[in-house]
Amino acid sequence: VLSREEIVEAVLSLADRRGVEGLTMRAVARELGVGTMTLYGYFASKDELMDATVERAAEGVRIPADDGPWRPRLRALFEEIHRSLLEHPSGVRLRLERPMLTPAALRTTEAGLSILEAAGFSRREATRAWRALFVYTFGHAAFTPARVPGSAEREWLALLSGLPGDEFPALTAAAGEAVETMSGEASYGPGLDWLLDGLEALLARRTAAAEGPLEAG
Amino acid sequence: VLSREEIVEAVLSLADRRGVEGLTMRAVARELGVGTMTLYGYFASKDELMDATVERAAEGVRIPADDGPWRPRLRALFEEIHRSLLEHPSGVRLRLERPMLTPAALRTTEAGLSILEAAGFSRREATRAWRALFVYTFGHAAFTPARVPGSAEREWLALLSGLPGDEFPALTAAAGEAVETMSGEASYGPGLDWLLDGLEALLARRTAAAEGPLEAG
DNA sequence: ACCTGAACACCGTTCAAGT
DNA sequence: ACCTGAACACCGTTCAAGT
Numbered sequence: 001v002l003s004r005e006e007i008v009e010a011v012l013s014l015a016d017r018r019g020v021e022g023l024t025m026r027a028v029a030r031e032l033g034v035g036t037m038t039l040y041g042y043f044a045s046k047d048e049l050m051d052a053t054v055e056r057a058a059e060g061v062r063i064p065a066d067d068g069p070w071r072p073r074l075r076a077l078f079e080e081i082h083r084s085l086l087e088h089p090s091g092v093r094l095r096l097e098r099p100m101l102t103p104a105a106l107r108t109t110e111a112g113l114s115i116l117e118a119a120g121f122s123r124r125e126a127t128r129a130w131r132a133l134f135v136y137t138f139g140h141a142a143f144t145p146a147r148v149p150g151s152a153e154r155e156w157l158a159l160l161s162g163l164p165g166d167e168f169p170a171l172t173a174a175a176g177e178a179v180e181t182m183s184g185e186a187s188y189g190p191g192l193d194w195l196l197d198g199l200e201a202l203l204a205r206r207t208a209a210a211e212g213p214l215e216a217g
Numbered sequence: 218v219l220s221r222e223e224i225v226e227a228v229l230s231l232a233d234r235r236g237v238e239g240l241t242m243r244a245v246a247r248e249l250g251v252g253t254m255t256l257y258g259y260f261a262s263k264d265e266l267m268d269a270t271v272e273r274a275a276e277g278v279r280i281p282a283d284d285g286p287w288r289p290r291l292r293a294l295f296e297e298i299h300r301s302l303l304e305h306p307s308g309v310r311l312r313l314e315r316p317m318l319t320p321a322a323l324r325t326t327e328a329g330l331s332i333l334e335a336a337g338f339s340r341r342e343a344t345r346a347w348r349a350l351f352v353y354t355f356g357h358a359a360f361t362p363a364r365v366p367g368s369a370e371r372e373w374l375a376l377l378s379g380l381p382g383d384e385f386p387a388l389t390a391a392a393g394e395a396v397e398t399m400s401g402e403a404s405y406g407p408g409l410d411w412l413l414d415g416l417e418a419l420l421a422r423r424t425a426a427a428e429g430p431l432e433a434g
Numbered sequence: 435a436c437c438t439g440a441a442c443a444c445c446g447t448t449c450a451a452g453t
Numbered sequence: 454a455c456c457t458g459a460a461c462a463c464c465g466t467t468c469a470a471g472t
Contacts, residue, residue: 251438252437
């Protein structure tokens with residue numbers, strides 16, 4: 001009557017409702033109405049169950065169609081990864097330090113590398129570009145405070161505005177914008193575009209050098 | 218005979234040697250040769266002790282001198298933050314989701330915002346730029362696998378090279394570069410430069426518009 | 435004032451036992 | 454074959470008691 005799928009689904013639902021701290025084997029079992037030890041008949045350990053859950057969430061990332069210029073394609077791919085991370089915020093925590101080298105997670109890597117190499121980046125440049133975009137996107141999700149109904153934001157604003165103005169002139173003046181940027185999701189796009197600007201400039205430099213090698217020397 | 222300083226020092230040393238998983242109140246007390254409950258005479262909770270430790274580590278970030286052009290200054294500041302995060306890798310984990318709004322941590326924010334505003338960015342642009350650079354830098358540290366003596370890397374290489382080539386053509390071809398980029402520290406610099414490229418382009422666009430408004434229209 | 439062992443309510447997991 | 458309660462070795466922290 002029970003299955004790995006069903007257990008993973010329960011973990012996802014529990015994670016979205018209660019966050020990653022509430023993710024205990026006892027809580028998952030209670031959610032399903034079974035004994036705690038039943039779970040160990042389907043997964044060897046909690047780590048294995050969490051990996052399966054992250055893998056399940058990674059399957060929800062839709063790979064954009066492979067036509068059109070590289071920049072909007074890459075942008076769409078990362079906006080989609082970003083959206084998927086917002087959908088299951090706890091998932092980010094489960095991917096820290098240990099790389100997820102599973103098919104669903106690697107689908108996005110394959111898509112990204114293929115876009116970058118088709119655009120003309122070398123293999124080394126493509127992997128570094130992927131890494132930069134990945135780290136920025138996952139870092140943004142990991143370092144965005146958990147959903148709070150605004151009371152925390154008022155606290156931060158009070159704290160920042162209340163700093164000694166002679167020691168923190170820029171920060172006290174920008175307190176409002178800082179809190180907004182820290183907690184809002186509007187802050188993802190700009191950084192993504194700046195990274196893409198840098199990649200585009202790298203490509204433009206190489207194209208210019210290839211077309212006019214004498215000028216490049 | 219004991220002090221908050223001494224306890225924090227013990228946590229830092231324990232974290233560097235054993236990682237963040239080994240950071241238990243019992244282990245910290247054993248390290249100091251005192252009873253576990255003694256620690257609660259100096260810190261109200263484990264969270265408070267961990268915050269104090271992160272604050273202590275943040276004090277180790279040296280703010281670069283405030284002269285010279287904005288880009289190398291900002292670059293030096295983030296290279297220094299990056300270095301400090303490598304020095305105490307566990308610290309990154311302790312800063313997840315909960316922002317550290319303490320004097321030592323905010324010193325770096327103040328320095329960054331002041332560089333950006335002096336360069337000519339608006340307050341909103343400056344906070345977004347700071348956020349992007351912060352998220353990239355901390356994300357890089359958080360998503361770099363813990364120090365492993367190379368055996369893990371060989372495992373990853375085998376795993377990536379062994380993927381089905383028809384489904385993962387770009388990834389299997391770039392397996393070597395991917396593993397290198399994933400585990401090496403050489404991957405921090407390029408992303409930082411791409412972000413700075415984007416910021417520089419933004420500034421250049423505005424300067425051009427201000428100097429020749431007719432051409433910008 | 436400063437320190438601390440025992441105890442409580444948790445946790446992941448092993449083991450032996452149920453059907 | 455599938456499920457599970459009891460028990461073990463942990464955790465952070467409360468409490469009452471030591472000096």
